[in-house]
Amino acid sequence: MRKPFIAANWKMNTDSQYAVELASGLEKAIADVKGVNVAVCPPFVYLQSVAKSLSVDGNVAVGSQDVYFESNGAFTGEISCEMLKDVCCSYVITGHSERRHVIGESDELINKKTIAALEAGIKPILCIGELLEEREADKTSQVCERQLREGLKGISEEQLAEVTIAYEPVWAIGTGKTATSQQAQEVHEFVRGVIADLYSKNAADNIIIQYGGSAKPKNTKELMSCKDVDGLLVGGAGLKVDSFSEMVKITEELYK
Numbered sequence: 001m002r003k004p005f006i007a008a009n010w011k012m013n014t015d016s017q018y019a020v021e022l023a024s025g026l027e028k029a030i031a032d033v034k035g036v037n038v039a040v041c042p043p044f045v046y047l048q049s050v051a052k053s054l055s056v057d058g059n060v061a062v063g064s065q066d067v068y069f070e071s072n073g074a075f076t077g078e079i080s081c082e083m084l085k086d087v088c089c090s091y092v093i094t095g096h097s098e099r100r101h102v103i104g105e106s107d108e109l110i111n112k113k114t115i116a117a118l119e120a121g122i123k124p125i126l127c128i129g130e131l132l133e134e135r136e137a138d139k140t141s142q143v144c145e146r147q148l149r150e151g152l153k154g155i156s157e158e159q160l161a162e163v164t165i166a167y168e169p170v171w172a173i174g175t176g177k178t179a180t181s182q183q184a185q186e187v188h189e190f191v192r193g194v195i196a197d198l199y200s201k202n203a204a205d206n207i208i209i210q211y212g213g214s215a216k217p218k219n220t221k222e223l224m225s226c227k228d229v230d231g232l233l234v235g236g237a238g239l240k241v242d243s244f245s246e247m248v249k250i251t252e253e254l255y256k
């Protein structure tokens with residue numbers, strides 16, 4: 001059985017004090033949870049203090065919201081995988097829709113970042129998802145398939161075991177409009193099919209596929225009850241200990 005994985009993407013939120021309070025508060029709140037993998041993804045500048053505030057053997061991992069694919073050198077403003085590892089990051093989000101559509105990242109760049117993370121031993125959370133106009137034009141599958149195929153180019157089946165896919169319909173992010181469980185399930189099942197086609201049935205059966213987009217405590221049970229939804233990538237509701245820990249606990253309960 002796939003172990004559920006819930007990650008909080010703090011985006012460009014928190015300050016140095018709140019970041020540490022949020023991470024350590026969360027660690028305390030879910031200290032007894034064993035059946036769910038959990039990660040928090042703070043802004044770059046708080047990664048180190050957040051990682052230091054968490055216990056080494058605790059159940060909250062640290063992830064970054066982005067990375068650059070080169071190891072070092074004249075890349076002003078960028079952060080490498082080696083730097084992320086140095087501050088105890090074990091995950092990195094690649095291809096988040098805000099990086100695709102606000103910053104303008106291409107599939108090719110996202111692929112390079114995902115490969116760099118894998119080569120450095122950091123687990124990528126590769127995000128895919130359609131815009132509202134793409135859904136309305138019936139292009140959801142086409143867009144998700146392209147983002148998957150391009151994002152995973154050159155990644156072996158062995159490496160894929162370290163990759164999480166996050167399906168985030170862009171129209172559901174931060175809007176309060178969650179995809180219905182049926183919409184989420186449909187795309188998740190489709191994603192698993194693309195993975196089977198690209199790799200193998202075994203790879204498809206084992207890959208963790210998170211849903212993201214206005215996920216909160218009140219819709220966690222419904223979303224996590226879908227056959228192919230294995231976790232959540234949480235924005236807004238991940239900024240409060242109470243809401244995020246509730247989502248983790250609801251999920252643990254469901255998987256018992």
Ligand SMILES: O=C[C@H](O)COP(=O)(O)O
Binds near residue numbers: 009174214233236
């Ligand atoms: O990475 C997280 C997603 O973009 C979802 O954000 P949200 O839960 O605030 O809609």
